[in-house]
Amino acid sequence: MKLRKVTAASATVFALALTATACGSDDGGDSGDGGGKKITVGIKYDQPGIGLKEPDGSFSGFDVDVATYVAKELGYAEKDIEFKETPSADRENALQRGDVDFIAASYSINDERKAKVDFAGPYLLAxxxxxxxxxxxxxxxxxxxxxxxxxxxxxxxxxxxxxxxxxxxxxxxxxxxxxxxxxxxxxxxxxxxxxxxxxxxxxxxxxxxxxxxxxAGLKLSNENYGIGVKKGDTEMVDKINKALEKMESDGSWEKAVEANFGPANYKNEPAPKIGDIVK
Structure with missing residues (x-):
């Protein structure tokens, strides 16, 4: 009888542990530590060279390469990255709703947007x-x-x-x-x-x-591309910034530029310094 009582109690504890674990997994990729969980990244689907959904369902573009590199540095395997279409007008809302963990979608950093979301980067000056x-x-x-x-x-x-x-x-x-x-x-x-x-x-x-x-060859403005994250998530910003710095230092950034913009003879600016916003 005593053995059955202990076994029943253990089963109860085990069930509670499983419940807690299941509840904890609802955070998805917000923790940024991977562990087999999924991470959802907002990108554009209709921008060749930046973010494009191909006819076969795959994705290509500079932002896609940057997002993939960053997600891997956060601990996610490529198969665990889910790309979600994020139109320009819905980027802030998508982050606030929690639809995506971060956004890499030709997302220019400006004061109006910084009031609603936080940015890592910049990673490209256009x-x-x-x-x-x-x-x-x-x-x-x-x-x-x-x-x-x-x-x-x-x-x-x-x-x-x-x-x-x-x-x-x-x-x-x-x-x-x-x-x-x-x-x-x-x-x-x-x-x-x-x-x-x-x-x-x-x-x-x-x-x-x-x-x-x-x-036309006009430089009508400076656009500092940043990676958008939910307002107040400074830990995620720090992790992404470290990943972007590594991407530039190990040569992956330059390779991504050449692969995506090279065919158009696009004369890109050098990789910007993290936190350096060109007005």
Missing amino acids: HQDLLVRADEKGISEGTDLNGKKLCSVTGSTSAQNIKNEIAPKAQLRENGTYSECLDGLASGAVDALTTDDSILAGYAAQDQYKGKFKL
Whole structure:
């Protein structure tokens, strides 16, 4: 009888331990220590060279390579990384809701966003530019863009820059994705697609667009790409920053730049120093 009592008590303790373990696993990858858990990373699905979901379901792009490297440094195997599409207008909400553990999605660091989320990085310095049709001769450095038909993405810093600083009187169309803007540029509905030169270079390098579009070569702003995390998660920020520093020091950063931007002859800036925001 005594043996059965001890066994029953042990079973109760064991069941409670299992319950506690199960409850603890709800945190997913938030702890950043891997251990076979999944980590969810927000990326773009429609930006060639940056973040693209391929027809076979795989993912490619510079942000994808950065996110994969960082996740591995956090202790996650590649099979445990889940990429989730995160449109520009929903990035802050996705972090606040806990839909993703971090975001690497051409996410420019600015004061408005820093009030809502925290950033690691920067890991790339890009510049706002224009993508125009190859035969376009009316847009060059010094051109007044007011009155021009421009297209960008809702929630992007590029759209805000056009409205607030660069060309307040431009006819700005804001679409959900850059692909929609590209269709408008190809059809002649808009004069230019405006966003970061790194993103534009990715589109220009696509086989189906070669010879059809070109970058205007303007540096309309500085865009410091950071990795967004939930506000207040300083531990995660520190871990990601260490991973980014290692990625640059071991040569992986340069390899990722060449692999994703090389075909477009994109002249990238050197790897930025962590915490150094170029205004």
